[in-house]
Amino acid sequence: MTNNFWQQLNKPILALAPMAGITDSAFREMCMRYGCDVAYSEMASVSALFFKPQKTMELLKFNASERPYVVQLFGKDPEHFAVAAKIVSTQVKPDGIDINFGCPAKKVFGHGSGCALMPQTALTREIISAVCANTDLPVSIKIRAGIEGRDAINRVSTTALQFIESIKDLPFSTVMVHGRTYEGGFSSVPDFAIVEAIKKILPDKIVLANGGIHTPEDAQTILKNHPTIDGLGLARGVWGRPYLFDEIKRTLGVSRPHRALDTQCPSAVEYDFEKIKKLATEHAELLWQSKGALGMFEIRKHMSWYMKGFAHASEMRQKLVQAKSMEEIKTILQ
Numbered sequence: 410m411t412n413n414f415w416q417q418l419n420k421p422i423l424a425l426a427p428m429a430g431i432t433d434s435a436f437r438e439m440c441m442r443y444g445c446d447v448a449y450s451e452m453a454s455v456s457a458l459f460f461k462p463q464k465t466m467e468l469l470k471f472n473a474s475e476r477p478y479v480v481q482l483f484g485k486d487p488e489h490f491a492v493a494a495k496i497v498s499t500q501v502k503p504d505g506i507d508i509n510f511g512c513p514a515k516k517v518f519g520h521g522s523g524c525a526l527m528p529q530t531a532l533t534r535e536i537i538s539a540v541c542a543n544t545d546l547p548v549s550i551k552i553r554a555g556i557e558g559r560d561a562i563n564r565v566s567t568t569a570l571q572f573i574e575s576i577k578d579l580p581f582s583t584v585m586v587h588g589r590t591y592e593g594g595f596s597s598v599p600d601f602a603i604v605e606a607i608k609k610i611l612p613d614k615i616v617l618a619n620g621g622i623h624t625p626e627d628a629q630t631i632l633k634n635h636p637t638i639d640g641l642g643l644a645r646g647v648w649g650r651p652y653l654f655d656e657i658k659r660t661l662g663v664s665r666p667h668r669a670l671d672t673q674c675p676s677a678v679e680y681d682f683e684k685i686k687k688l689a690t691e692h693a694e695l696l697w698q699s700k701g702a703l704g705m706f707e708i709r710k711h712m713s714w715y716m717k718g719f720a721h722a723s724e725m726r727q728k729l730v731q732a733k734s735m736e737e738i739k740t741i742l743q
């Protein structure tokens with residue numbers, strides 16, 4: 410491994426967790442400007458990279474200011490993982506590669522990828538080994554608290570602890586644990602004690618907790634109750650609030666080593682309506698630069714999230730989700 414950046418990050422590490430359709434270049438840039446320490450890509454199919462890489466390579470493009478940047482791969486074929494790891498390392502050149510063992514979505518899980526791999530120890534070991542053997546970058550994995558085996562598609566149960574015991578000798582460097590089981594979906598109460606138990610099994614690796622972190626207080630409580638955890642993965646909590654990273658760091662009283670934040674924001678930032686409008690414009694501009702007209706379509710959901718919680722902004726929200734150009738968005742926000 411040439412450079413394990415994970416070990417150099419200040420703790421607690423605040424990561425932007427991977428989200429398909431959300432964590433594109435513009436959103437990662439926004440998060441990095443506002444206090445995020447490391448950002449994951451949207452998940453990328455190893456089979457797409459194996460057979461027809463062009464579209465996926467487009468999805469994985471990034472700017473240097475998004476570093477440290479981790480590309481997440483999903484699939485089930487070790488040979489495809491091997492080739493994809495090589496392509497990503499030599500052509501995309503991120504800072505790390507992540508393997509998706511947590512996705513419950515039908516089109517991923519139903520094909521035997523994502524969380525469906527957790528009970529398949531031999532295959533999982535082959536996949537992690539194939540990726541590690543084909544890259545110099547640090548390899549991370551993203552898992553769930555387990556599978557209870559109640560689902561019609563998969564009746565085999567595994568806990569995250571059994572899973573980690575079965576792979577702990579392999580040379581991956583980091584694990585992000587979504588504290589909900591497969592059956593727990595996206596709304597059950599996450600189990601963070603299991604994340605701490607995993608850190609006990611992997612004292613030399615980085616272990617991050619993910620699930621249901623929406624406020625600085627959520628972050629503070631998890632880190633207080635589970636002090637050995639190395640950091641947190643934020644997902645839906647940062648929709649329309651990329652500055653949640655900054656707010657968490659302020660609440661925890663930790664330094665903010667990130668350059669963009671320090672140059673762009675005064676020391677005591679009030680994330681009031683005026684500031685949010687500026688952030689929304691900043692985000693729209695980044696999307697316009699990276700995706701052009703398509704970006705103007707994608708910005709709609711983000712605009713709606715930025716305006717959420719501002720009751721008096723409902724008219725503005727309605728206009729924003731119909732806007733067709735950057736100029737229109739700017740006019741509405743001003």
Ligand SMILES: Cc1cc2nc3c(=O)[nH]c(=O)nc-3n(C[C@H](O)[C@H](O)[C@H](O)COP(=O)(O)O)c2cc1C
Pocket residue numbers: 426427428429430431451452481509511512551587595619620621622642643644645646
């Ligand atoms: C729209 C959406 C897309 C997601 N895409 C991915 C993905 O590509 N890879 C992955 O490992 N997890 C993915 N996740 C799961 C998140 O990374 C995270 O584990 C989950 O949302 C729980 O965190 P939260 O409760 O803070 O949202 C996705 C979640 C959402 C809501």
